[in-house]
Amino acid sequence: MTRRPSSRFPLLRLALHRRRRMIAALTAGMAVFEALIVVITTTVSAEQIFGAGGRNPPGAFKAFSGSNGDVSIASYPGLLGAGLTHPFWIALQLTAIGSLAAAAVAADVEAGTVELLMVRPVSRARLLAERTGALLLVSLLLNAAATLAVAAGVALSPDLHDAVPLGGVFAAGLLGFGFSLCLTGPALAVSAAGRSRAHVVGATIAFGAVGFAVNFVALAWSKAAPLRFVSPFHYYTPGDALAHGAVPWGQLAVLAGTGAAGIALAFRLLARRDLAP
Amino acid sequence: MGNATDHTTDTTSSNVAGNAIDIVALTKRYGRTVGVQDLDISVAEGEVFGFLGPNGAGKTTTMRCIVGLLRPTDGSVRVLGRDPVAEHLSLAPYLGYLPGELRLYPELTGRETLRLLATLQGAAAPRQEELCARLNLTGADLDRTVREYSRGMKQKLGLVQALQHEPELVVLDEPTEGLDPLVQETFYTLLTELGRSGRTVLLSSHVLPEVQRTCRRVAIVRAGRLVTTATVAALREARARKVRLTFADGLGRRPLGAADHWSPDWHGDQAVLMIPPDRTVAALRELLALPVRDVTVEEAGLDEAFLDLYRGTGAGEEQAEQGARGEWRGLENPGEPENPGEPAP
Numbered sequence: 250m251t252r253r254p255s256s257r258f259p260l261l262r263l264a265l266h267r268r269r270r271m272i273a274a275l276t277a278g279m280a281v282f283e284a285l286i287v288v289i290t291t292t293v294s295a296e297q298i299f300g301a302g303g304r305n306p307p308g309a310f311k312a313f314s315g316s317n318g319d320v321s322i323a324s325y326p327g328l329l330g331a332g333l334t335h336p337f338w339i340a341l342q343l344t345a346i347g348s349l350a351a352a353a354v355a356a357d358v359e360a361g362t363v364e365l366l367m368v369r370p371v372s373r374a375r376l377l378a379e380r381t382g383a384l385l386l387v388s389l390l391l392n393a394a395a396t397l398a399v400a401a402g403v404a405l406s407p408d409l410h411d412a413v414p415l416g417g418v419f420a421a422g423l424l425g426f427g428f429s430l431c432l433t434g435p436a437l438a439v440s441a442a443g444r445s446r447a448h449v450v451g452a453t454i455a456f457g458a459v460g461f462a463v464n465f466v467a468l469a470w471s472k473a474a475p476l477r478f479v480s481p482f483h484y485y486t487p488g489d490a491l492a493h494g495a496v497p498w499g500q501l502a503v504l505a506g507t508g509a510a511g512i513a514l515a516f517r518l519l520a521r522r523d524l525a526p
Numbered sequence: 527m528g529n530a531t532d533h534t535t536d537t538t539s540s541n542v543a544g545n546a547i548d549i550v551a552l553t554k555r556y557g558r559t560v561g562v563q564d565l566d567i568s569v570a571e572g573e574v575f576g577f578l579g580p581n582g583a584g585k586t587t588t589m590r591c592i593v594g595l596l597r598p599t600d601g602s603v604r605v606l607g608r609d610p611v612a613e614h615l616s617l618a619p620y621l622g623y624l625p626g627e628l629r630l631y632p633e634l635t636g637r638e639t640l641r642l643l644a645t646l647q648g649a650a651a652p653r654q655e656e657l658c659a660r661l662n663l664t665g666a667d668l669d670r671t672v673r674e675y676s677r678g679m680k681q682k683l684g685l686v687q688a689l690q691h692e693p694e695l696v697v698l699d700e701p702t703e704g705l706d707p708l709v710q711e712t713f714y715t716l717l718t719e720l721g722r723s724g725r726t727v728l729l730s731s732h733v734l735p736e737v738q739r740t741c742r743r744v745a746i747v748r749a750g751r752l753v754t755t756a757t758v759a760a761l762r763e764a765r766a767r768k769v770r771l772t773f774a775d776g777l778g779r780r781p782l783g784a785a786d787h788w789s790p791d792w793h794g795d796q797a798v799l800m801i802p803p804d805r806t807v808a809a810l811r812e813l814l815a816l817p818v819r820d821v822t823v824e825e826a827g828l829d830e831a832f833l834d835l836y837r838g839t840g841a842g843e844e845q846a847e848q849g850a851r852g853e854w855r856g857l858e859n860p861g862e863p864e865n866p867g868e869p870a871p
Contacts, residue, residue, distance in 0.1 A: 259645045267633060361629030365687065368593045369646040370618040523596045526627070 260366070260379035264352050265386070271348060272387055279341050280394040286332030287402030290325060291409060315421075316488035317477075325412035329399055330488025333421055338395065339457055342429055345387050347453035350436035351446040353380035354519060358444045361526040373519045381437060381512060388429035396422030414494030421487035423496055427504035428485040432456050434511020441515035442522060456481075481507070546571045546695050546726035547592060551601035554587050561587035562750045565601070569728055569743075574721040576737035576744035576758070577730040584750040585730040586626045589699050592728065593623045606695060619649060622693030626700045626730070628684040632673035636663065636683050639672060643687045651690040658686055660712050677704035685713065695726045702736060714740055766800040767823050769810065773797075774819035782816070785809050795819075 256262070265272065314322035315330030322331055332338065354377065357363035366376065400418045403409045436453040443449055460480040467477035477483040484500040547569040554561040562584035569575040579585050590596040591603050594610030594617065603610055608617040630639055644651040658668065661682040672680065681704045688696060702710050717740045720727050731737050737744055738758050746753040756764070773780070773795045782790055782797065788809070790797040801809050806823065814821065 256641075256645045259642055263631070263642060267631065361625065361627055362631060364590075364595060364623070364625040364629070365643060366646060367595060368618060368621055368623040369643065370615050370648050371646050372615055523590075525590050525595045526629075 258379050258382070260371070260376055261383045261386075264349060264380055264383035268348060268352065268387075272345070272390065275341050275345050275387075276390055276394045279338070279391050280398045282335075282337055282341070283332055283395045283398035284402065286329065286335070287399060287406070287409070290328040290332075291402065291406045293328070294408070314488040315486050316492070317483060317486050318489050320488040320492045322488075324492070325409055326417070326492035327488050329403075329409070329413060329418075329491050330421070330486075332399070333395060333425060333487040333491075334482070334485070339461065341391060342388070342425075343432070343454050343457045345391055346384065346429060346432050346436050347450035349380070349384040349387055350433065350440045350453060351449035353377060353384065353437055353440045353515075355440040355443040355449050356446040358524065358526060359446055363524050364526070367524050373524070374516060377437070377441060377516055377519050381433070381515075384433055384437070385430070388426060388433065392422050392425040392429060395425060413491050417491040417494035420490035420494065420496040424485055424487055424490050424501055424504070427501045427508075428481055430508030431481045431484070431504040432508070434508035434513075434515070436511070437515040438511045438518060441519040444526070544571050545569060545604075546573070546606055547575075547728065548604040549588070549592070549601070550603075552588065552591060552598050552603060553600040554584075554591060554596060555599045560750050561596075562591075562747070565747070565750075565752050567745050567752065567755065569726060571726055572721070572724045573743065574717060574727040574729065574741050576741035577728060577747070578732065578734065578737055578744050579730075579747040580732055582749075583747045585747060586699055587750075588747070589623075589626070589697050589728070589730060593621055593697055594618070619647070620694040622688040622691065622696040624684045624688040624696075624698045624701050626703075628680055630672045630675075630680060630683065633671055635671050636668035636675070636679075639683060640668070640687055640690065644690065647691050649691045653692055654686060654690040657689055657716075660716070661685060661709055662712075678706055678709065681705055682709065685716075689716070689720075693725070695728070696720060697728045699730045700732070701729065702731070702733070764803065765825055766802055767806040767825060769799045769801055769806065769813070770820075770822045770824075771797045771799070771813060771816075771818050772820040773817055775817045780816075783812055785813050 313331050313334060314320055314324075314327035315334040316327065320330065321327050354363070357366065367373070396418060399421070400415060403413050403415055403418055432453060435456055436449060439452040440449045460482050463476050464480035464482035467473045467475070467480065467483070481504060484497075484503045486497060486500060490497060545568045547567065549565055549567040552565040552567075553563050565584070565588060567577075567588070577585050577588070587596065591598055592605055592610060594605075594614045597611050605617055606620055610617055631642075634642065640651070640654060644654070658664075663679070663682050663686065667675075667679060672683070675683070681701070685698075685701060688698065702713060705713060714736075717727060717729070721740075729737065729741060741758060743755065743757050744761065745755045776795060778795055779792045779797075782799075785799060785801075788799040788801050790799045799809070810821070810823070
C-alpha cells in the first residue's frame with residue numbers, strides 16, 4: 250500500500266467505469282438498431298422503392314435521408330442514411346453525449362465529489378481533458394458500432410453492395426463522429442460552467458432537437474432556407490456520403506471546428522469558475 | 527481588518543514568515559450573498575488551529591478558499607506561501623482535506639476510493655493501512671461499495687484519504703460529524719500526533735469542547751465575519767460571569783435597569799444574566815439595590831460563553847463587538863504555550 254500509485258488517466262477511467270453499463274447498452278442498442286435498418290432496407294427491392302412514386306419526395310424528406318443534395322430517401326443510400334439520422338440514432342448519441350458531458354464537471358460539482366478530486370495535484374485542464382477523452386471515446390465507440398453494422402450489411406447484401414460503396418459507409422461513420430464532436434463541444438461548455446447535471450443533459454438534448462427541427466424547417470420552407478447553416482444536421486449528411494463514397498471534408502471541418510470551439514470554451518470557463526457544490 | 531479585529535493581541539500571527547495560512551481581508555460573495563467578509567486569520571506552521579462558528583457562519587467557504595476550490599472575491603489567501611488557486615499544483619501535494627459534506631462515489635468500494643484518491647494525489651499512501659486499522663475500517667469494510675456505508679464509515683474513509691499521504695497542512699471541516707465516541711477518541715489522538723509531528727491543522731467545528739480539547743488557538747466567526755481570534759486559554763479566562771439573582775418579593779419579572787442590557791433569563795423570581803467579567807462588579811452594585819434575596823456568581827461554562835458570542839443581542843453582542851475590536855478583556859496577551867502544536871490543557 251505504500252508504493253506510489255501509477256494508474257494512468259484515472260479521471261477518464263473513472264468516468265467510463267461509472268457509466269460502463271450505460272455505454273454497453275447504448276453500443277449494443279446502436280449496433281442492433283443499425284442492423285435492423287440494414288435488414289429492413291434489404292427487404293425492399295429496387296423496383297419497389299422506385300415504383301412507389303417516391304422518386305421525387307418533398308425536399309424536407311432529405312432531412313430524413315441525411316442529404317442536402319440529390320439523395321432521395323427512396324434509394325438504398327437514402328434508406329441507410331435514414332438509419333443514421335433516425336430519431337433513435339439521435340437519441341442514443343444525445344444520451345451518451347449528455348451523460349458524459351454532465352459527468353465531465355457539472356455532475357461532480359452537483360454531487361460534491363469535485364471537492365475530493367480537485368484538492369489533489371490535478372489541474373482543471375487535466376480534469377476536463379480526461380473527461381473529454383472519455384466522451385470522445387464513447388462517441389467513437391457508438392459511431393463505430395453503427396458503422397460496422399451498416400458495413401457488414403453492405404458487404405453481405407449484393408443489392409446494397411451495388412448501390413452503396415463500402416468507403417461511403419466509413420465516410421458516413423466519420424461524419425457521424427464529427428456530428429458527435431459538434432454537440433460535444435457546447436455540451437462540455439455548459440458542463441464546465443454549470444453545477445447541475447440536468448442542465449447539461451437538457452442543453453444537449455436542446456442542441457440536438459432544435460438543430461434537427463431547424464434543418465427540417467429550412468428544407469421544407471424556402472423562406473427559412475438560410476437557417477439551415479446553423480444546424481449541425483445541415484453538415485451531417487450521411488446519405489450523401491453513402492451515395493457518393495467520399496468524405497465531405499468541408500462539412501466535417503465545420504462539425505469538428507464547432508466541437509473544438511466548444512471544447513476550447515469549456516476549458517476557458519472551467520479555469521475561471523469556483524469548484525464547490 | 528476582519529471587522530477591525532486587532533491582531534496585535536495575537537502574538538503568533540505576527541510572525542508572517544512562519545505562517546502556514548495567511549488570510550488577509552478575505553471576502554467571498556456568491557452573487558448578492560456574502561459568504562465571508564473582511565476575514566483575517568493567520569495560522570502558524572505546526573499549529574493546531576480551531577475554526578469555530580455556527581452553521582452558515584462562513585467556515586466552509588473559508589476552508590474552500592484555503593484549498594483553492596473557491597476564488598476570493600476580494601482579499602488574499604496564502605497557504606504554505608502559495609496562492610491556493612494560481613499555484614494549486616505546487617500546493618496540493620502538501621494538502622490533506624476533509625470536506626464538511628463528504629461526498630464519495632457510491633459505486634466504488636472503499637478500497638477503490640482510497641486507491642483513486644491516492645492516484646490523483648500522485649504520492650505514496652504510507653499511512654493508509656495504519657489509519658484504516660486505527661479507525662476500525664476492516665478489509666471487509668473496504669471491499670464494500672460506499673453506497674453501503676453508514677455516515678460514520680464514510681467519515682472514517684474521509685479521514686483516511688485526508689491523512690494517508692502525510693500532508694504538511696491538514697484542513698478538516700467538521701471532522702467528527704457522524705463518528706461514534708470511540709472513533710472520536712482515536713481521531714483526537716491522531717490530531718495530537720499530527721500536532722506533535724509539526725504538521726499544521728486547521729479544524730472547523732461548531733462543537734466547542736472538541737476544539738477546546740485539540741486546539742491551542744481558535745478563530746470564531748459569525749455571519750461571515752470574524753468575531754475574534756484567541757487562545758483557548760484566553761477564551762476560558764474571558765468567559766462571562768453567570769449571575770443568578772433570586773428576588774424576595776414574589777413579583778417575578780421586572781425591569782433591571784441597565785442590567786437589562788444583558789438579556790436576563792427569567793424563571794419565576796429568578797433571573798440569570800451573563801455579564802462580561804469587567805462589568806460584573808458594577809452591574810452587581812446596581813442589581814443589589816433591588817430586593818434581592820439571594821445572589822450567586824459563577825464562571826459561565828465555556829459552552830455558554832461560546833454561545834454568547836454567537837448571539838446577536840445582549841451580552842453576547844457586546845462581548846462580540848469588544849472581541850472584534852480587540853477589547854475583550856482576557857484576550858490580550860494570551861501568552862504562548864511551550865508546544866504550539868499541543869492541545870490546550
